[in-house]
Amino acid sequence: MQKILSRTCVVLMAVSLLSACVTINIYFPAAAAEMAADRIIDEVWQLQPPAAQPQPNPNPDKKVTP
Template sequence: MNAVLRPVLLVALSLVGSACVTINIYFPAAAAEKAADRIIDEVWQLRGTPPAPNSDHGGAPQ
């Protein structure tokens, strides 16, 4: 069983590692932050409560 389990775990870890690299390449920090802001705004709209103004960015485009 150990002879089968070790290669399976190695392949699984390789896939997870490559997935992490893919996310970092295709979703840079600025795009991820913009997507997160959009999702948060959508959640606030669903709740019916306006979101607080974002003072961190000063409203300036990035």
């Protein structure tokens, strides 16, 4: 029983490994391409990501009340 289980595990991992290789080598990584495009476009159009310009708090003394 233990032997069958561990063998199944090995097979599953091998399949996962193989599918990962196939994914990287054959399919176009759309999400990665979008991220790369965003970075390049922001540079070319000089768009600042919102995090790069933190808005100063107009009332630093005022405490936020819930």
